[in-house]
Amino acid sequence: MxxxxxxxxxxxxxxxxxxxxxxxxxxxxxxxxxxxxxxxxxxxxxxxxxxxxxxxxxxxxxxxxxxxxxxxxxxxxxxxxxxxxxxxxxxxxxxxxxxxxxxxxxxxxxxxxxxxxxxxxxxxxxxxxxxxxGGIPVLTAIKGNMAANNFGSVFGIMNGTCNYILTRMTQEGADFADMLTAAQELGYAEPDPTFDIEGVDTAHKLAILVSLCFGTRIDFNAIHTEGISRISGLDVKFARDFGYRIKLLAIGKLSDGKVEARVHPTMIPLHNPMADVNGVFNAIRLTGDFVGAVMFYGRGAGxxxxxxxxxxxxxxxxxxxxxxxxxxxxxxxxMDEQVRDLPVKPMADIVSKYMLRFSTRDIPGVLGTITGALGKHGISISSMVQTAHEANDNAPVPIVIMTHEAVEGSVQAALEEIDRLDFVCEKTSFIRIEDNLE
Amino acid sequence: MxxxxxxxxxxxxxxxxxxxxxxxxxxxxxxxxxxxxxxxxxxxxxxxxxxxxxxxxxxxxxxxxxxxxxxxxxxxxxxxxxxxxxxxxxxxxxxxxxxxxxxxxxxxxxxxxxxxxxxxxxxxxxxxxxxxxGGIPVLTAIKGNMAANNFGSVFGIMNGTCNYILTRMTQEGADFADMLTAAQELGYAEPDPTFDIEGVDTAHKLAILVSLCFGTRIDFNAIHTEGISRISGLDVKFARDFGYRIKLLAIGKLSDGKVEARVHPTMIPLHNPMADVNGVFNAIRLTGDFVGAVMFYGRGAGxxxxxxxxxxxxxxxxxxxxxxxxxxxxxxxxMDEQVRDLPVKPMADIVSKYMLRFSTRDIPGVLGTITGALGKHGISISSMVQTAHEANDNAPVPIVIMTHEAVEGSVQAALEEIDRLDFVCEKTSFIRIEDNLE
Incomplete structure (x- = not known):
C-alpha cells in the first residue's frame, strides 16, 4: 500500500x-x-x-x-x-x-x-x-470505546509540576516555596512556573475533557482556576490527620443540565487509588452511566x-x-451539530465539603464566635481539631474544622465575616474535599 | 444516514x-x-x-x-x-x-x-x-492509540471473584475457604467456582493480552496457571509484614524473543497503585518503550x-x-501476516523473587538445613522471620524466607528436597514476588 x-x-x-x-x-x-x-x-x-x-x-x-x-x-x-x-x-x-x-x-x-x-x-x-x-490514551477512550455512556463526572491530576511539589510536601512535611525551588533545580518546574502552579495548564486540559465528556463548548474563562501556591505544609499535615491527601484536581461534573468546571487544591481520601498518583504521574478518572468508574494512569508529559x-x-x-x-x-x-452550549455553574452555587484552617489568638470565646458564624450561614461541622498551646502564649493557634456539605457561596460569606474579626491572625485557609470518587 | x-x-x-x-x-x-x-x-x-x-x-x-x-x-x-x-x-x-x-x-x-x-x-x-x-477500554488502547510502542510487559488483576476473596482475606485476616463461602453467598462466586479461583478465566484474558501486546499467537496450554485456593491467611499476613499484598496476577513479558505468560498468586508492593485494586475492580498495567507504564482501572465485569x-x-x-x-x-x-509464533518460556526458566513459608518441627538444626539446601541450589536469602514458640511445644513453627532473584527451576528443586526432610510438617508454601511494577 x-x-x-x-x-x-x-x-x-x-x-x-x-x-x-x-x-x-x-x-x-x-x-x-x-x-x-x-x-x-x-x-x-x-x-x-x-x-x-x-x-x-x-x-x-x-x-x-x-x-x-x-x-x-x-x-x-x-x-x-x-x-x-x-x-x-x-x-x-x-x-x-x-x-x-x-x-x-x-x-x-x-x-x-x-x-x-x-x-x-x-x-x-x-x-x-x-x-x-501525555501518553495516556484517555481522549481516544472517551470518544471511542466508552462513547455510548452519559458521563457524569471527570477528575484529573494532570500537571506534573504541581503533583511533584505536592508529593514532596506530603512526604517531607515541607512548605510550598522550598519544594518549588527544589522542583526548579531538578527541571520539573519552569523558571517562571506560574502557568503550571497556578493551575492554568490543568484548566486547559479540563476544558478539553469537559467538552469531550459532556459534548459541550465551554468558555475557558468560566473555569474556576486556583493553583497550589497558597497551600502550606500545615494544610498538608492536617489533611493527612483527617485521612486525606491534597492534590491539584481538575473537576468536571454534569448535573441538571449544568456543568461544573473547576481546578483547585482538593483533598482526596487516602485509600482512593488517585491518592497514590505521585510525582510526575497523571491520572484521569471518569464515571459513565454504564461503564461506572474508570481510571487511567500514566506519564502525563515528556x-x-x-x-x-x-x-x-x-x-x-x-x-x-x-x-x-x-x-x-x-x-x-x-457530530458537530450536536455539540451543546451548557451553562457553567457559578462557583457560589457548587456544593462541597471543606477543611477550614483558622489562625487565631488564644483568647476566650474564639471557638464559639467562629462556630456561631458558620452556623449562621448554614454550615454544619463534622469534626474539629484545636491543637494545644505553643510554648509562646502569644503565638497564633490553629483551629481546623471539617464541614459537612455546604454551598460555596455561604462558606465564602462566612469566611469573609470571620476574617474581619480581630482575633483572626491571618486569612483563613479553606480546602475543598472530594470524597465521592467511589 | x-x-x-x-x-x-x-x-x-x-x-x-x-x-x-x-x-x-x-x-x-x-x-x-x-x-x-x-x-x-x-x-x-x-x-x-x-x-x-x-x-x-x-x-x-x-x-x-x-x-x-x-x-x-x-x-x-x-x-x-x-x-x-x-x-x-x-x-x-x-x-x-x-x-x-x-x-x-x-x-x-x-x-x-x-x-x-x-x-x-x-x-x-x-x-x-x-x-x-469488562468496561475498561484497554484492548482498544493497545490496538489503537498506543500501537506505536513495543510492549515489554503486561500485568492484570482481572478476576473479580479472586480479587474479592483476596481483598477480604487481607482485610479480615480470614482463610480462603471461609471467604469463598462468603463470596458464594453474596453471588460473587459461582456454586462451582473452579474456573475463577483456579485462574482459568484470568488465563483466557492473559492469552488475549499477550497476543495483542506482543503480536503473537499463543498456545493456551502453554500458559502456566495457578489459582488462589492454596493461599492461606498466614501467607497474607506474612506478605503484609514484608510490605506486600497478594493478588492473583496475570503476567506477560517479552524478552529476548521469548514470551512469559503466567497466572499465579503474586506479591505486589503495598505502595504500588495495583495493590489498592480491591474487590470486584480490575486493573491492567502495561509498559511500552515510548509510553512507559500505563494503568487502566475499572469494573471488570457486570x-x-x-x-x-x-x-x-x-x-x-x-x-x-x-x-x-x-x-x-x-x-x-x-496485519494478519505479521502475527508471529513466539516461544513461551518454560516456567523452570523464569526468574523471580519468592516468599517461602516453611512449616517445621522446632528441633535444633532446622534453619541450617533449610538455608543450606537453598544455598546449594544457588538461592540467596534477602530476609527471614522465624516466629516465637507457640504455647504448645510440639506445634509446627513457621519459618518465612524472602529470596533474592532466583531461577524457578532451582527453587522448585530446592523445595522438593526440603519437603522430603522429616522435620517438615507440611508442603512448603511459595509465592512469587513482582516488585518491578515501577
Whole structure:
C-alpha cells in the first residue's frame, strides 16, 4: 500500500520525540498500519539546532508553505504551541484539506471551536490525544470505546509540576516555596512556573475533557482556576490527620443540565487509588452511566510518552485513510451539530465539603464566635481539631474544622465575616474535599 | 444516514445489558455515530424468559439463520459463550460477510486463530473489547492509540471473584475457604467456582493480552496457571509484614524473543497503585518503550460495564462503515501476516523473587538445613522471620524466607528436597514476588 505522508510544524523537544518514534519503531508501525508513516517535511524557524535525532536535511524547511502546498502530505502535526502562529497554521492546513494532529492544549481550550468548525467545513479530522495526560490514551477512550455512556463526572491530576511539589510536601512535611525551588533545580518546574502552579495548564486540559465528556463548548474563562501556591505544609499535615491527601484536581461534573468546571487544591481520601498518583504521574478518572468508574494512569508529559500519543493519532488516521474512509469522526467524537452550549455553574452555587484552617489568638470565646458564624450561614461541622498551646502564649493557634456539605457561596460569606474579626491572625485557609470518587 | 443494523446471538444477562444500553442511550449513540445502531434481530434458544428489558417480540427468533441470512445485518454480536456452538455461529456470520463483536474470552483464547483467519479471508473485523477487563477500554488502547510502542510487559488483576476473596482475606485476616463461602453467598462466586479461583478465566484474558501486546499467537496450554485456593491467611499476613499484598496476577513479558505468560498468586508492593485494586475492580498495567507504564482501572465485569464495551465496539465499526471504510483493522491491530509464533518460556526458566513459608518441627538444626539446601541450589536469602514458640511445644513453627532473584527451576528443586526432610510438617508454601511494577 501507499505510505502515508505527514508534515510536522514545530521541531522542538516533542517534535524530536515524534521523529525518534517514527524512525525507531518504523517496522512496528508498518505492521500495525499496513503501510509506512513517512515524515516528509519538517518546518521550523530554526532548522540548524541539533535535536538529537537524525533527519534528512532535505526534509527540513523554514517555510511552512512547503507543507501546506504539498498535495502528497495528508496529515499535519502541529507542535508550535501557544495561540499564534499555531492557530493560523492549523487553519491553513485544514483549508488545504489536511487532517490535523496536535498536542496544543492552550490552542484547543481557547480556540477549539474555530478550528473544529473549519475542520467540519473541509471534512477533515482533528486529533489531539497528546493534549491531555501525555501518553495516556484517555481522549481516544472517551470518544471511542466508552462513547455510548452519559458521563457524569471527570477528575484529573494532570500537571506534573504541581503533583511533584505536592508529593514532596506530603512526604517531607515541607512548605510550598522550598519544594518549588527544589522542583526548579531538578527541571520539573519552569523558571517562571506560574502557568503550571497556578493551575492554568490543568484548566486547559479540563476544558478539553469537559467538552469531550459532556459534548459541550465551554468558555475557558468560566473555569474556576486556583493553583497550589497558597497551600502550606500545615494544610498538608492536617489533611493527612483527617485521612486525606491534597492534590491539584481538575473537576468536571454534569448535573441538571449544568456543568461544573473547576481546578483547585482538593483533598482526596487516602485509600482512593488517585491518592497514590505521585510525582510526575497523571491520572484521569471518569464515571459513565454504564461503564461506572474508570481510571487511567500514566506519564502525563515528556518527550517519549507525548510522541506515543501523537503517533497513535497518526496510526488511527492512517488506518482510516487506507481503508478508504473519509472523515470517520468529528473532533469531539460527536457530530458537530450536536455539540451543546451548557451553562457553567457559578462557583457560589457548587456544593462541597471543606477543611477550614483558622489562625487565631488564644483568647476566650474564639471557638464559639467562629462556630456561631458558620452556623449562621448554614454550615454544619463534622469534626474539629484545636491543637494545644505553643510554648509562646502569644503565638497564633490553629483551629481546623471539617464541614459537612455546604454551598460555596455561604462558606465564602462566612469566611469573609470571620476574617474581619480581630482575633483572626491571618486569612483563613479553606480546602475543598472530594470524597465521592467511589 | 442509514442506520446500522445489528444481530445479537445469546440473550442472557449481558445481552439484556446491550439491549438496555442501545435503548436507554439511543440518542447519545446517534449523536456520536451520526446514525442509529438498531438491534434488528435477537436469537436465543429461549425467547420466552423475561430478561428485564423491553424487546419487540418480532425481533426475537430461535433460528440463528434469521440473522445470518439477513443481508441488512452488518454486525453480529456473539454472547453465547463457551466454545460450541459459539464458534460455529461466529464462523458462519463471518462467512456471510458480517463483522463480529464478541465478549467470549474462552473462545478467543483457544480458537482465536481460526476465527481471525476466517475474518481475514472475508475482509471483516472482529472486535472483543468486552472479553478483557469488562468496561475498561484497554484492548482498544493497545490496538489503537498506543500501537506505536513495543510492549515489554503486561500485568492484570482481572478476576473479580479472586480479587474479592483476596481483598477480604487481607482485610479480615480470614482463610480462603471461609471467604469463598462468603463470596458464594453474596453471588460473587459461582456454586462451582473452579474456573475463577483456579485462574482459568484470568488465563483466557492473559492469552488475549499477550497476543495483542506482543503480536503473537499463543498456545493456551502453554500458559502456566495457578489459582488462589492454596493461599492461606498466614501467607497474607506474612506478605503484609514484608510490605506486600497478594493478588492473583496475570503476567506477560517479552524478552529476548521469548514470551512469559503466567497466572499465579503474586506479591505486589503495598505502595504500588495495583495493590489498592480491591474487590470486584480490575486493573491492567502495561509498559511500552515510548509510553512507559500505563494503568487502566475499572469494573471488570457486570451487565452494564460489559455492555458499554460491546456497544463501544459497535460504535467504532459503525463509524468506519458510515465513513465508507472497508476493514479498518485486523483483530489484533496488526496485519494478519505479521502475527508471529513466539516461544513461551518454560516456567523452570523464569526468574523471580519468592516468599517461602516453611512449616517445621522446632528441633535444633532446622534453619541450617533449610538455608543450606537453598544455598546449594544457588538461592540467596534477602530476609527471614522465624516466629516465637507457640504455647504448645510440639506445634509446627513457621519459618518465612524472602529470596533474592532466583531461577524457578532451582527453587522448585530446592523445595522438593526440603519437603522430603522429616522435620517438615507440611508442603512448603511459595509465592512469587513482582516488585518491578515501577
Amino acid at each position: 501507499n505510505d502515508i505522508k505527514v508534515g510536522l510544524i514545530g521541531f522542538g523537544n516533542i517534535g524530536a520525540g515524534v521523529v525518534k518514534l517514527l524512525t525507531n519503531n518504523a517496522e512496528v508501525i508498518r505492521g500495525k498500519v499496513g503501510a509506512g508513516i513517512v515524515l516528509k517535511r519538517i518546518a521550523d524557524r530554526d532548522i540548524t539546532t541539533d535535536r538529537g535525532v537524525a533527519v534528512d536535511p532535505s526534509c527540513m524547511t523554514t517555510d511552512v508553505n512547503d507543507i501546506f502546498d504539498d498535495p502528497e502530505i495528508s496529515v499535519v502535526i502541529e507542535l508550535v504551541g501557544g495561540y499564534e502562529p499555531a492557530k493560523s497554521f492549523v487553519l491553513r492546513a485544514i483549508e488545504k484539506g489536511k487532517h490535523i494532529v496536535t498536542a496544543n492544549k492552550a490552542l484547543l481550550a481557547l480556540h477549539g471551536q474555530d478550528i473544529f468548525a473549519a475542520a467540519a467545513r473541509k471534512n477533515v479530522e482533528v486529533q489531539f490525544e497528546a493534549a491531555v495526560g 518527550q517519549d510518552p507525548t510522541a506515543s500519543a501523537i503517533v497513535g493519532d497518526l496510526i488511527g488516521l492512517s488506518r482510516s485513510m487506507l481503508a478508504g474512509a473519509g472523515r470517520r469522526m468529528a473532533p469531539l467524537g460527536l | 442509514n442506520d446500522i443494523k445489528v444481530g445479537l446471538i445469546g440473550f442472557g444477562n449481558i445481552g439484556a445489558g446491550v439491549v438496555k444500553l442501545l435503548t436507554n442511550n439511543a440518542e447519545v449513540i446517534r449523536g456520536k455515530v451520526g446514525a442509529g445502531i438498531v438491534l434488528k434481530r435477537i436469537a436465543d434458544r429461549d425467547i420466552t424468559t423475561d430478561r428485564g428489558v423491553a424487546v419487540d417480540p418480532s425481533c426475537m427468533t430461535t433460528d440463528v439463520n434469521d440473522i445470518f441470512d439477513d443481508p441488512e445485518i452488518s454486525v453480529v454480536i456473539e454472547l453465547v459463550g463457551g466454545y460450541e456452538p459459539a464458534k460455529s455461529f461466529v464462523l458462519r456470520a463471518i462467512e456471510k460477510g458480517k463483522h463480529i463483536v464478541t465478549a467470549n474470552k474462552a473462545l478467543l483464547a483457544l480458537h482465536g486463530q481460526d476465527i481471525f483467519a476466517a475474518a481475514a479471508r472475508k475482509n471483516v473485523e472482529v472486535q472483543f473489547e468486552a472479553a478483557v477487563g 451487565q452494564d460495564p460489559t455492555a458499554s464495551a460491546i456497544v463501544g465496539d459497535l460504535i467504532g465499526l459503525s463509524r468506519s462503515m458510515l465513513a465508507g471504510a472497508g476493514r479498518r483493522m485486523a483483530p489484533l491491530g496488526l
